[in-house]
Amino acid sequence: MTNIHDIARLSGYSVSTVSRVLNNSGYLSDTARNKIQKIIEEQDYVPNDVARDLSRGKTYNVGIVLPHTKHPYFTHLIKGIMETAFAKGYHVVLLPSLYNADIENQYLEQLRRKSYDALIFTSRGIPLKRLLKYQKYGSIICCENPGDYQIAAAYSLRSKTFTEAFSYVKNQGYHEIGILLSRPRESSTTSSLTLASYEAVYGATPKIINTSVTTYQDGYNAMAGFQKNEKKPDFIFANGDDVAAGARQYYLDNELSVPAMMGQENQLSGNILNIPTIDHHFHEVGRKAMELAISGEIKMIPINSELIKR
Template sequence: MATIRDIAKLSGYSVSTVSRVLNNHPYVSDKKRKKVQDIIDELNYIPNTKARHLSYGKSLNIGVLIPLTNNSWFEETTSGIIDEAAKSGYTVTLLPTNYNREREDYFLRELLAKAYDGLIILSREIPLAMIEEYAKQAPIVCCEDTGDSKISCVYVERKEMYKQVFEKIKIEGKTPVGLTLSRNERKSASMRTTVESFVEVFGSLDEAVIFRECRTFEEGLEAGAFFAKHSTPPQVVFVNGDEVAAGIYEYYQKGQGIDIIGQGNELLSRVLDFPTILHPLKEMGSLAFKTLFDTKVTQLKLKSRWIHHQ
């Protein structure tokens, strides 16, 4: 296999000149560039990417801490990250964790070992206080409100929209209200926002029937059965995702006898004709990459909006 020294020897130029050609450096004459490039093509030389990145002091690769790979919310956010990273010549490595704290800590330590130039955290189990210590040493952006922590973040402000929905339900007198949560609210900031919004409108959780750990269509079916068998079945359910909402819709035989409000604005909500909340997840992913290498702590807030397919 040819090396950069072989190319230098055959061209009659120095290793540094060959390196400048390989890196598309502007200060090389057309004559030298052509001769070196002809030899590179003839030898079918492929540069050692890892060595080149070491010379830059960058890997041109970022990591994305993603708890679940089969989740439409995370997929859409990741899509925004990948699209934006590609514009800057970066590749993206997905780092699945399944909310395992040890895995999260491992990937954070990998970040400090320069395996990635930066890390975007979509959701996590590890405390923000620990992430803050890593953020002092390497670029990190969280896709949640990091509050007073010195951690950059891009997040969707959901509480205002959630409260509007709950206010509407309260005015219509459709109680109790079914709630589905993807995780326990003590562990998840977004699920905690759902519960807090409900309490701020209704005063307590007395008017709520809650089904937790609900993320898929099949778990939506389970949630439907849970609500239907409750001593006082809910008249309306506020669901954490359109896929889950579709499962509840299916259980209730095309949504008969219950109002369903989804989240995500997926095609399912349009086909099955239930209202949903659009969260700008792709935009959040794009902005997360754009702010990843800011030298100061950056906190950006995006807003959700109500979608009614009629």
């Protein structure tokens, strides 16, 4: 494998000058450029990116920590992330966490070990506080409101829209709301925001609730659970349109009347089935998160979310 030293030797110039040709930087005569270029082509030489990364102390890799690809917002978020990354010459490395704290910590360690220039936590299991300690090793971005923590963040302003949504539901006369969430209130910002909004509007904690729902099938199964309860829901508030679609299917399959519903993420299923939804604009969140990752700024970028009535 030929390296920059070989090119230097063969061309009769120094490695510094060869490096200048490669990077098109600094003072350089046309003579030198041409001669070196010729040798480079003859030898079919290309510089080694890893060596370059080591020397520059920068990898142009950004790690994206995500629980799993089944997560409702995955598609939108990743699209936004990739658009910005691609435009700026950065690489997107997908890091599945399964919401496992050990795994998330491993990724933080990898940041420290210089595997990535930055990490974007699209969701997380470990406490925000823990992220703080790793900021000195590279920028860390979270996709939620970090509150008082000085952590870069791009996130959807969900509370307001959740409240708007529940008010809308209440005004329509629904009072037995079945709520579907992906994780328990204690461990998920999303869940606690949702429930806080519910409580603000309804003035009580929800009775009909399931906190381990992510997919269509989960939504379906959750309805089976609700049917065993004494209280049956007259409205389903789901954490994704796909989930809502699964819930709906349960009622259809069991020849029960389908309650009104609302989904989230503006997924295709909601569009097809005409289920109202909340679009958290995760595509935009993804773009902004990646911009923060690249710039290294520690600031908060809230993004409006939107209730789509149908």
